[in-house]
Amino acid sequence: EWRTFANDEGGDDPSRVGAASNPLLNGNQLETMISGQDGGSGRARELAKAQSRSAQNKNDRNLLSAYKDIGSMGDAIGLTKIVCDTARQIYKKVDDNKALKGKSHESIIAACIFIACRQCHVPRTFKEICALTRVPKKEIGRVFKTLEKMLNDEPVPQSSNELQYQSSGSTNAQDLMVRFCNRLGLPPFIQAWSADLVKSAADLGTLAGRSPISIAAAGIFFVSAMCKVPKTGKDIAEVAGVSDGTIRNAYKLLYQDREKLVKQEWLANGRGNLVSRLILLY
Known part of the structure; x- marks a missing residue:
């Protein structure tokens, strides 16, 4: 004051x-x-x-408890302070609007973290948020849809300190590449080539209908195999949260379009070996 x-x-x-x-x-x-x-x-x-x-009134105590939970969960998966603060701002909006009456405290926090990650361009998958919060995927999905509608319907903020929600659509495979490659200990060029590969695959429709997680995992598997980097399907599956079989099935579709997907400069510098390595994995 x-x-x-x-x-x-x-x-x-x-x-x-x-x-x-x-x-x-x-x-x-x-x-x-x-x-x-x-x-x-x-x-x-x-x-x-x-x-x-x-x-402290009861409402503030409840808010502080929720903010503490958001911070603890954010720390558990390595979220930055700005992501956690964004999740807290979203939670405060939910509390102010009384928009999710009847929904569990845990499911609201899960949806707030999911949206905050998207807003800050460090998306997490529903599976990751489920594992973090132990809230069923369907419940998070229902709360997320209600919360997203509430945020989209809000008027433009009058203050620069207020959160302005920007609908970011669904998570794409490229958004997941950096984190998956970092966790696998892969060099930056593998991540860059994998992102280029899945972008070309999207343009061709090679993996149409596949989830972003499967596409990202298959792209990393394809490029790491081409470059003889020792990462198995199981290694990538563990990081991405999908099965080895799912990755290999998507990989086969990439392999069929390999001549259209692989850039010649990848092979020219000696890092990539398209035929001798990839054909063994088919």
């Missing part, structure tokens, strides 16, 4: 009293802080606990 006092020159001297307000909480947040200096009697700690219970 800002208070204005007169200074020696007769002008106004605005000074802050207390901490800045938190836009993610409700109320005026003008709580009194209890000093910890009590001569070792322990009374200050008891007073602080009592004051905390009375000052």
Whole structure:
């Protein structure tokens, strides 16, 4: 809170009293802080606990609990602070609009994290969010659809501090490439070539109807095999969360269009060996 006092020159001297307000909480947040200096009697700690219970309303306690859960889950899968803060802003909007009454606390948090990852261009799959939150995929999907509609229907924010939702559509295979390749310890050129490969495959319709996860995994498998990088289908399947068989079936379709998909410069620099390696995997 800002208070204005007169200074020696007769002008106004605005000074802050207390901490800045938190836009993610409700109320005026003008709580009194209890000093910890009590001569070792322990009374200050008891007073602080009592004051905390009375000052924070129930709604703010619920919000703080949700924000803590979002932070813990974000840490578990390596999300940055900006992603977690975005998820918290989305959760606050849900709370303000009372849009998801009857939905579980866990499913709302799961959907908020899923959308925040998309908004910050570090998408996670439904499977990954399911594993993180232990919320069934169908339940996350239902909450996600309701939440996305709510965010799309919101008016344009009046403040730059407010979250402006941008519908990003479904996750594509290229979005998943960097993370999968990093977890596999693959060099940057493998990730770049894999992204180029699946983009060309999308233009040709080679893997039409396949999920982005399967497409990303098959693209990495194809390029790593072509470049004789020792990554098995099982290695990639474990990181991507799909079966080895799913990857190999998609790989076979890529193999059929190999002459159209593989760029000649990949072979010219000696890193790629199209025929002798790929044909053994078919």
